[in-house]
Amino acid sequence: MEDKKLTRKKLLITSLLGTLGLVAGELIRSSNNIEEESDKDDDSSVKYGMVIDLDRCIGCNACTIACKQENNTPPDMNYNVVIEREEGEFPHPKKKFLPRICMQCDKPPCVKVCPVGATKKLNNGIVTIDYEKCIGCRYCMTACPYGARSFDFGENYNTPPNSFESTTYAEYDQFYKRDKTMPALNGVRKCHYCSHRLAEGKLPACVTACLGKARTFGNLNDPESEVSKLASKSWSLKDNLGTKPRTMYIGEWKEERGKRCVNQIVYGG
Amino acid sequence: MMTLNKTFKWFDCNRREFLVGTAALGTSLLLGDSLKPKADSLRVGEEVTIPTCCHMCGGGTGVIATVRDGVVSKLEPNVDNPIGVCNTSTGYYENSKYGAAMCPRGLSAIMSLYDPDRIKKPMLRTNPKKGISIDPEWQEISWEEALEIIQDKLKKLLDENRPEALITFSENSLFTDVQRDFCHLFGTPNVSFHTNICSVTRKSAAKSVLGVEEPLGDYQHCKFMLLFGWNPLSAVKWAHLPQIILNGKQNGSKLVVIDPRFSETAAKADKWLPILPGTDGALALALAHVIVKENLHNERFINDWTEGFKEYKEFLTDKTPEWAEKICGIPSDEIQILAREFASNQPAIADVWVGPGQQSNGFNASRAIFLLNVLVGNVDQPGGMMLTEEFKLGNSPIQTSQSKTKRFDGLENFPFGHRSGVYVEAIRHLYHQSGPYPLEVAFFTMSNPVLSLPNSNIVVDALKKLNFIVVIDNYISETALLADLVLPGTIYMERSGLVTRGTNWKYVALRQPVVEPLFGQLPEVDIFIELANRLELKDIQGKVAFKDISYEDYMDYRLQKSDAGITLAELKSFSGAVWRSNEETQFEKYKLRNNKFHFSISTLDLGNVDKFPVFRQRKWMPDSNYPFYLISWKHISHTHSRTQNNPYLSELKNQNFLYINPETAKSLSFNDGDRIRVNSPYGRVTATLRITPGIHPKVLGTEWGFGHKGFGKYAKDKGFSVNHLNGLLSDEITGQALHKEICVNIEKL
Structure with a gap:
């Protein structure tokens, strides 16, 4: 019975997303044009950013799984996905991999639509969700043009959840458990550059595990940092929307970053 | 806060x-x-x-x-x-x-x-009828009861003075050390482990050409990588492989992939050359032909450090690109270009793994490929094919002598056989009851031959002929479904071991338990140590061999007797629990030892071994009834047939498909997603079709490891196994199981 309910819930959301998605792009564009949020209050010396080299991405999904265990995400929720596409004709096919995490936009469409102020853009560049404030309305999921956000229905891979699924894990500056009393359940979740790891002086889990060493992470405010140097020649997904992502790309998909690529990016994990 | x-x-x-x-x-x-x-x-x-x-x-x-x-x-x-x-x-x-x-x-x-589907308690079969779909009617028993039952079975063999009636199979490097000691103490020659169903062809060919079993390329520093039937960017064994290959590329190396399938490595390559399965040997010979004909070989290296070149040159005379084109389907001008690029971009590495290797002409193909490195003199130098030597631990503290009895699998009949045995022949002799003596008891440790050997049906019938099967595993595998007694195994976080493989310099790393075994189970090595003690197995001095020796003592002894000369406690205390030698990677080791590389094999009674790597078509070729080659590959989402029940990995890939070229699909009026039947002379499976431009038109292919009937909820009844379509075939030179030599037809369901 409960399973059925969940499926219906999910269906409803999917169709909602579909409908709203059509108008979302236009809304984002216009709102970004109207409301110029300046950085003048920003006195931080650190602005995090990531550059992903698609020439070094082998589509192994080490990032996806490193993220899953780091943030203890439930079935079908992935802060990180790798979109895979095969095209071309024999004997000259192409196989392309595009890892997608939260873009940590400087003009984040998700922040504007949150009715309770649960989603915020921090001075360090990271877009966060305050699980205690989140009411689970999922407007932000619709607003995000990258499909980076998903809803935690409280499901687990195992019933009852196994020791790992029910153990303590860290996100933001907190420890959580997948327990009905905890705020992360029935709320929206997404990548936050493993901000709890940054606080420990560690890199995000996806960067640490990456088999191809395709990801470079660091301080974009430091012009000498490796990430800054790479960012100067990078491109962003759906940059026509004016979202100003802090997660950027270099490598083979560059020539296709226009419309075709935009349409390939799907909602959800 | x-x-x-x-x-x-x-x-x-x-x-x-x-x-x-x-x-x-x-x-x-x-x-x-x-x-x-x-x-x-x-x-x-x-x-x-x-x-x-x-x-x-x-x-x-x-x-x-x-x-x-x-x-x-x-x-x-x-x-x-x-x-x-x-x-x-x-x-x-x-x-x-x-x-x-x-x-x-x-x-x-x-x-x-923490998978709830893991085996937690020893389980005893109560239903004497055996079959994959027959409920064994397990009865949970205590560890004490389980060990007593096994002890009685083994004791009986000792009392009857026929210890050779015991055979053991295990995953590689899991506990081969103690397993070997146990078998020697027990008196059986039948120790076997994974390698012969994996990459024995590569090992044997490398040994015959380069003198080492597992040469590893210095990809980070080379200028050309020519990979035959190897997909290191997805079939990742050592986690540094993608990184060093991509670093090499970033440093300017070219990457060319020879594979019937457009692999993940091909996706990053400068060139993908789709080849007909089992014809890599012909291509390699034609490359050598061009290199020699155009004088692009490294004459000085060849003169100083090889033997048999003059004859090899003669042998290559008619191995022209035109000759090879007719065999492998790659245009002769492509072959010429490739040969010139390979020879002129030095250091260039040619490497091969199990693609060509798991076919009946794989030994010669692999020899011809390794010889390309010798031709250009790129051996054991920076950016070269290295003469890798695994760091040697000290000898076991257990003093044993090897049984004089003949092996059941007839390993000695394979001129380039491997100490891991010949699984296929063991099963064949069991099935036909044609072995040198009857087998009675078998141990399978993290080994699932029903799903990992060619022709599952024969494996099942063969295993039914054993009197007593013990399976140590994490899941009720397909092999465990036929077992008499099942013992819960450990995940690596619950067990110990020493790791020394995979590098060109000396290191030893400690695998140590991170948590206690979750169900109070004995780790695999301790099961054998316990049994050795219960049976009071004696060493050559007549002392109960494992009496006062735990596995920790065992590791400690071997560490102290190694070049590292450290104790286990010291290793534990090192950063990362790793000892790395101060001595850096050694190059040109062959000069110190005055080793020569061999274009021909001539030192032994050749038997069925060719002096030169002659190309012959593989034994099983497509015909009008079964017109397609069927190949399989490993994808990074799973290891063999072991990980399909992992929910995370299942989310990455929870089933396999049958991949087909668009033209081929069109000619047969098949559509993407069609449910089809795949037939071979040995069996049939049903599969879902996926159309991809990334496969040769004459080839069908699929991911390895699916089609479980056992395991747990995430793995069971997902996808299919190619081993229902294979013949029980092994390579007559090396004993390699021939997983990739299958021909099939397909029909709509």
Whole structure:
């Protein structure tokens, strides 16, 4: 019975997303044009950013799984996905991999639509969700043009959840458990550059595990940092929307970053 | 309020500049006004980090495990361990500033550890009728009862003076050390392990040409990579492989992939040449032909360090690109271009793994490929095919003598057979009852031949002929479904071991338990030590061999007697629990030892071994009834047939498909997603069709490892296994199981 309910819930959301998605792009564009949020209050010396080299991405999904265990995400929720596409004709096919995490936009469409102020853009560049404030309305999921956000229905891979699924894990500056009393359940979740790891002086889990060493992470405010140097020649997904992502790309998909690529990016994990 | 404040020692050595900034700033920023610390923050009781080595596959990648309140809560790469960083010492120091790496299978291991579908208690069969779909009617028994039952069965063999009636099979490098000792003490010659169903062809061919079993290329520093039937960017064994290959590419190396399938490695290649299966040997010979004909070979190296070149040159005369084109389907002008590029972009490495290797002409094909390295003189130098020598641990503290009885599998009949045995022949003799003596008891440790040997049906019928089967595994595998007694195995986080493989310099890394075995089970090695003690098996001095020796003592002894000369306690105390030699990667070792490389094999009674790597078509070729080649490959989402029940990995890939070229599909009026039947003379399976431009039109292919009838909820009844379509075939030179030599037809369901 409960399973059925969940499926219906999910269906409803999917169709909602579909409908709203059509108008979302236009809304984002216009709102970004109207409301110029300046950085003048920003006195931080650190602005995090990531550059992903698609020439070094082998589509192994080490990032996806490193993220899953780091943030203890439930079935079908992935802060990180790798979109895979095969095209071309024999004997000259192409196989392309595009890892997608939260873009940590400087003009984040998700922040504007949150009715309770649960989603915020921090001075360090990271877009966060305050699980205690989140009411689970999922407007932000619709607003995000990258499909980076998903809803935690409280499901687990195992019933009852196994020791790992029910153990303590860290996100933001907190420890959580997948327990009905905890705020992360029935709320929206997404990548936050493993901000709890940054606080420990560690890199995000996806960067640490990456088999191809395709990801470079660091301080974009430091012009000498490796990430800054790479960012100067990078491109962003759906940059026509004016979202100003802090997660950027270099490598083979560059020539296709226009419309075709935009349409390939799907909602959800 | 902030409870996350640990900085790991091992992390200090990399990205130092970045860290200095972030550690301080990150903390203050996160504690700033944006996120207020919550009053109800969960406190973490105890958190420890323990270095160990992965064992989700045989690669042994370095791991740092975090255990919170007794639960393994995180696995991360271990930068102290070369596996995950680089296979040469120079590369290690270059790469380690970027940290190490781990693949998705290793990272998913926590979900395997805590998988509720794991076997938790010893289980005894109560239904005497055996079959894959017959309920064994398991009865849970205690460890004491289980060990007593096994002890009685083994005791009987000893009393009847026929210890050779015991055979053991196990996953590689899991506990082959103690298994060998146990079998020798017991008196059976029948020790067998994984290698002969994996890459014996490569090992044997390398040994015959280069003199070492497992040469590893210095990809990070080469200028050309020519890979035959190897997909190191997805069939990742050592976690540093993708990194060193991509680094090589970034440093300007060309990458050419020869494979019937457009693999993940081909996706990153400068060129993909789709080849007909089993014809790599012809291509390699034609490449050699062009190199020699156009005088692009390294004459000086050949004169000084090889033998048999003059004859080899003669032998190559008619191996023209035109000749090869007719066989392998690659245009002769492509072959010429490739030969010139390979020879003129030095150092250039030609490598081969199990693609050509798991076919009946794989030994000669692999020889011809390894000889390309010799022709251009790119052996054991920076950017070359290295003469890798695995770091040797000291001998076992158990003094045994090997049984004089003949092996059941007839390993001695294979001129380039491997000490891991010949699984296929053991099963064949069992099935036909044609062995030198009857077998009675078999142990399978993390080994599932029903799904991992060609022709599952014969394997099932053969196993039914055994009197008593013990399976040690994490799941009720297809083999366990036929067992008489099943013992719960361990996940690597519950077991110990020493890892020394996969690099061109000396290291030894400790695999150590991160948690106690979850169900109080004995780790695999301890089961054999316990049985040896219960049976009072004696060493050559007549002393009960394992009386006062635990596995820790055993490892300690071997470490102390090795070149490392350290104790187990010392190894544990080293950063990352890894000892690395101060001696850097050694090049040109052949000069010191005055080793020569061989264009021909002539030193032994040749028998059925060719003097030169003659190309012959493989034995089983497509015909009008079965017109398609069927190949299989490993994808990084799974290890063999072992990981399909892991929910994370299942989310990456939960079934396999049958891949087909668009033109082929069109000519047969098949559509993407069609359910089809795949037939071979040996059996049939149903599959879902996927159309892809990334496969040769005459070839069908699929991912290996699916089609479980056992295991648990995530694995059972997902996809299909090609082993229902194989003949029970092994290579007559090496004993290699021929997984990739299958021909089929397909029809719509």
